[in-house]
Amino acid sequence: MTIRYSEWTGDAMSREERLQQLFRLFSYLLTKTSGDVDEALKWLSRIDEQYGILGDMTMQQFIDELKRAGLIREAGDTEENSFDLTARGAQRIRQDALSEIFTSLKKSGSGGHETPYTGSGVERTGDLREYEFGDQSSNIDATSTLSNALRRESDLERFSLQEDDIRVHETEHTTNVATVLMLDISHSMILYGEDRITPAKQVALALAELITTRYPKDRLHVLLFGDEAREVNMHELPFVSVGPFHTNTRAGLQLARQLLKRKGSANKQIFMITDGKPSAMFEPSGRLYKNSFGLDPRIVNKTLDEAVACRRDGITITTFMVTDDPYLVNFVEDLTKANQGRAYFSGLSNLGETVFVDYIRNRRKKFARGRRQA
Numbered sequence: 001m002t003i004r005y006s007e008w009t010g011d012a013m014s015r016e017e018r019l020q021q022l023f024r025l026f027s028y029l030l031t032k033t034s035g036d037v038d039e040a041l042k043w044l045s046r047i048d049e050q051y052g053i054l055g056d057m058t059m060q061q062f063i064d065e066l067k068r069a070g071l072i073r074e075a076g077d078t079e080e081n082s083f084d085l086t087a088r089g090a091q092r093i094r095q096d097a098l099s100e101i102f103t104s105l106k107k108s109g110s111g112g113h114e115t116p117y118t119g120s121g122v123e124r125t126g127d128l129r130e131y132e133f134g135d136q137s138s139n140i141d142a143t144s145t146l147s148n149a150l151r152r153e154s155d156l157e158r159f160s161l162q163e164d165d166i167r168v169h170e171t172e173h174t175t176n177v178a179t180v181l182m183l184d185i186s187h188s189m190i191l192y193g194e195d196r197i198t199p200a201k202q203v204a205l206a207l208a209e210l211i212t213t214r215y216p217k218d219r220l221h222v223l224l225f226g227d228e229a230r231e232v233n234m235h236e237l238p239f240v241s242v243g244p245f246h247t248n249t250r251a252g253l254q255l256a257r258q259l260l261k262r263k264g265s266a267n268k269q270i271f272m273i274t275d276g277k278p279s280a281m282f283e284p285s286g287r288l289y290k291n292s293f294g295l296d297p298r299i300v301n302k303t304l305d306e307a308v309a310c311r312r313d314g315i316t317i318t319t320f321m322v323t324d325d326p327y328l329v330n331f332v333e334d335l336t337k338a339n340q341g342r343a344y345f346s347g348l349s350n351l352g353e354t355v356f357v358d359y360i361r362n363r364r365k366k367f368a369r370g371r372r373q374a
């Protein structure tokens with residue numbers, strides 16, 4: 001077998017880095033165009049015409065790279081589109097969203113959701129303790145265990161191992177969590193030309209990737225709410241778009257509570273990303289009652305009742321407001337008080353970081369309650 005070596009050049013690495021940067025930009029454009037590959041390619045072409053981001057690469061060559069990476073494919077018999085997004089392409093969008101929004105994830109360690117308490121877990125603390133019934137045999141420290149036995153009886157012919165000799169590694173207690181992510185798709189998310197839905201979708205995509213990869217024992221439900229609420233599959237997130245809807249926050253909380261009540265996990269929470277005041281609800285007859293001006297006392301009171309019901313079911317609501325309208329702030333404060341949850345009023349630029357910090361910190365603070373500290 002003949003092995004041939006070529007001279008290394010810095011340009012080779014820079015070309016690959018540029019390609020990865022283009023892939024990340026393409027992922028963002030796909031999020032903005034609700035998964036429309038052809039539209040995203042048109043936007044990329046316009047950007048290239050103005051700024052020359054493709055360098056010496058042609059648009060067709062970039063498309064070939066996307067196909068070679070398995071991110072897009074020919075649309076087949078569909079006449080409307082030339083290309084479709086593949087499952088790998090959808091995963092790449094989630095990965096890029098996680099990388100873009102949750103850059104601090106690299107500094108936070110690995111494993112499950114750690115708490116300040118010791119218990120049955122997978123992360124060793126470095127401390128040893130006496131064996132207790134139920135401890136995993138894989139956590140037994142052989143060196144200290146044998147040392148204890150030999151100190152008790154140095155005669156090897158009379159050597160025996162007793163329960164008091166056994167030492168095990170202390171571990172961090174870990175926990176799993178059931179989370180519902182509520183995403184507002186009402187018309188206000190694109191009102192007055194301000195794009196609020198794209199960064200909100202990036203958060204949803206990143207959170208989905210975070211949970212499925214770093215916390216595989218967790219359960220995540222994604223829920224959209226406008227005039228009504230409906231659950232969507234995680235893989236549908238790139239294709240989510242805003243509709244001509246009102247904001248039925250009550251319906252979203254009701255569906256979220258129903259989903260979480262079916263879960264066996266004791267740790268349940270709702271993340272609600274919204275910019276809108278509740279402006280609609282279903283009446284007992286099934287008719288949609290709506291008030292476009294919002295903050296109708298009839299709608300607000302029923303929504304607060306649902307927040308109280310979540311609290312009684314042990315479900316914490318964390319609300320992330322992407323606007324700072326004082327009327328909306330007052331409503332969210334009332335909702336947070338009713339649920340005894342938490343609320344964040346953040347701009348669109350740091351929304352993702354806020355969600356991530358709370359998702360991690362929430363477990364370290366809340367889900368350790370009731371456990372005895374060793």
